[in-house]
Amino acid sequence: MQQRPLWAPWRMAYILGPKPDGCVFCHARDGADDRAHLVVARGDHVFVVLNRFPYAPGHLMVLPLRHEGAVEALSPDESSELWAWFVRAKAALDRVSAPHGYNVGLNLGAAAGAGVAEHLHLHVVPRWEGDNNFMPVLGDTRVIPQHLDDQYDQLVAALSDG
Numbered sequence: 001m002q003q004r005p006l007w008a009p010w011r012m013a014y015i016l017g018p019k020p021d022g023c024v025f026c027h028a029r030d031g032a033d034d035r036a037h038l039v040v041a042r043g044d045h046v047f048v049v050l051n052r053f054p055y056a057p058g059h060l061m062v063l064p065l066r067h068e069g070a071v072e073a074l075s076p077d078e079s080s081e082l083w084a085w086f087v088r089a090k091a092a093l094d095r096v097s098a099p100h101g102y103n104v105g106l107n108l109g110a111a112a113g114a115g116v117a118e119h120l121h122l123h124v125v126p127r128w129e130g131d132n133n134f135m136p137v138l139g140d141t142r143v144i145p146q147h148l149d150d151q152y153d154q155l156v157a158a159l160s161d162g
Helices: 009-016 023-031 076-097 134-141 148-160
Strands: 039-042 046-050 060-063 102-106 122-127
Touching: 023 046, 039 076, 039 148, 046 076, 046 148, 060 076, 076 102, 076 122, 076 148
Parallel strands: none
Antiparallel strands: 039 046, 046 060, 060 122, 102 122
């Protein structure tokens, strides 16, 4: 079988590019360019971003605006809106991508796998039958069949529809 290259050119810009000081999520929250920071929606207490290194196409995260890592420290308004925006994000992904299922969850603390433990983020990962092929097992690589720019445009439109 002929080997074929797997291209993910957007990763190199991140790997070699400058990194913001402080929390990457707060940087996205405070940025003037939502597209550059992959912010697809904003609420009163939360915002929604595409994961720059997704587990699957359309992998979103819903985060409180406030820099907080403890779920029990969220106000009732923050907790309520976090869940409401999860429901909206799922509905938008249903319309845009028609996944067969979802993985949804919080990684609370570094020991639980949180890459940015100090800023709570709820993962919303669309899944399709047969989407977990041999790549993650053999090469610690995920194949993402849609470019983030295309996903961004589709999700911004779907989330702005309500």
